Amino acid sequence: MFGLQGSGNQLKQSFRKEDFTRHGLTAEFIGTDSIRVRRGSIYIGQLRKTVTSYRWYPAGSEQPQFRAFSADKALSSIVGALKPKSRTPFGHYAAG
Numbered sequence: 001m002f003g004l005q006g007s008g009n010q011l012k013q014s015f016r017k018e019d020f021t022r023h024g025l026t027a028e029f030i031g032t033d034s035i036r037v038r039r040g041s042i043y044i045g046q047l048r049k050t051v052t053s054y055r056w057y058p059a060g061s062e063q064p065q066f067r068a069f070s071a072d073k074a075l076s077s078i079v080g081a082l083k084p085k086s087r088t089p090f091g092h093y094a095a096g
Contacts, residue, residue, distance in 0.1 A: 011035065011049060011071045023083055037078060044082060047074055056081075 012029065025044070028036040033049035045058040045065075054074035055064035065081075068074035 011047075011054075023079055025079070025082065037082075039082070045078075047078065 011033065024039050026038050028038070030036055030046070035047045037044045037047065043059050045056060045061075048055050048057065048064075049071075050067075053067040053069050054071060055067045056074065056078060057063070058065050066077060068077055
């Protein structure tokens with residue numbers, strides 16, 4: 001699967017540090033440099049490693065929403081962005 005060196009191993013180790021399941025998130029490793037993130041059966045987006053950074057591509061977007069320079073920061077940003085901030089369902093705005 002992953003060797004002891006390289007970005008894939010760093011990405012996998014960082015993913016294990018985060019408590020994604022607490023937020024209802026799961027991840028599927030795609031090769032050594034990408035993670036597909038889901039909430040239940042719903043595809044949320046993909047984190048991709050580039051030469052110098054990690055980039056988050058939300059579902060349906062061809063452009064990255066943000067980038068980070070470490071796997072830890074990228075994954076904590078994903079959790080922060082996807083955490084419900086109120087009772088408003090994810091992706092919807094409260095009227096008013």
